[in-house]
Amino acid sequence: MRPSAVLASLLLAVCASAIPLNNANANNALEAVKRDIANVDSAIAEKRQLPDLSSVTGLVGGLLDTLTSILSSLTSTISGLVSQIESAASGTVDLxxxxxxxxxxxxxxxxxxNSATSGVDLSGLTGSTGDLSSAITEVQNLLNGLGSLTNTSGxxxxxxxxxxxxxxxxxxxxGVLSGVTSAA
Known part of the structure; x- marks a missing residue:
């Protein structure tokens, strides 16, 4: 006989001898085993239940709302910076x-x-592409205004x-705009 066959027969013999047969009815001999299996079966069913992800989805929704509010105010903020740079270039204020x-x-x-966009699925921002495009245009205008100051000393x-x-x-x-447009 092979060693694995010997081991298997020993294990089967040990398992069979572990069932108490002390003058019990043949129908009641496996009650203890059935009771133990019922506990294991209910534990497996509990583990298969889906976890509650409402707190995570609420957090992601909050991040998207935060990012949307940042984007809506970003254009006006950068536009204000452009006007400050233009007034500084004209020499009316301290550079x-x-x-x-x-x-x-x-x-x-x-x-x-950066904090609002890190790790966020950008597919929820498809309605903000106009705000993103406007903000990008304003940043480019800001860079052009800064470029006009390159000859200023000090x-x-x-x-x-x-x-x-x-x-x-x-x-x-x-990058955010390309992520939004690729998700759409």
Whole structure:
């Protein structure tokens, strides 16, 4: 005999001897086993139930609402930055102050957009493509306005930081727009 056949026969003999047959009726001999199997069967059924994902779907819906509200106000925010840069280019206000304010606003806007878009399925934003396109156009206008300040001396480092932030925001918005249009 093969070793596996010997082992199988030993296991069957041990299992058969584990059933108590002490003068019990043949119909009642397996009651303890049936009772144990019933507990296992109900545990398996409980494990197969679908988990409640309402908190997760509510969170994702909240993120999409947040992102939509950010996008709707983004165009006006960047438009305001463009007008600040234009007034700074005309020489009516202090350029360092304006660039500092623009840098602060761009930095906070970029962090808001990044945190709202990270890990979110963008297919729910198909109705926001107009806002995204407008925001991208305004960021491009901002970059053009910043480009007109490149010959200004004394603000090169700050201008470089602001231009970098504007380019980063343009990259993020373009990525979001491509994600939305590919999901549609």
């Amino acid at each position: 360092n102050t304006v660039l500092g304010e623009v840098k602060s606003t761009l930095s906070s806007t970029l962090s808001q957009v 603000v090169e480092d700050l201008l470089s930081e602001v231009t970098s932030l504007a380019n980063d925001l343009l990259t993020v918005l373009t």
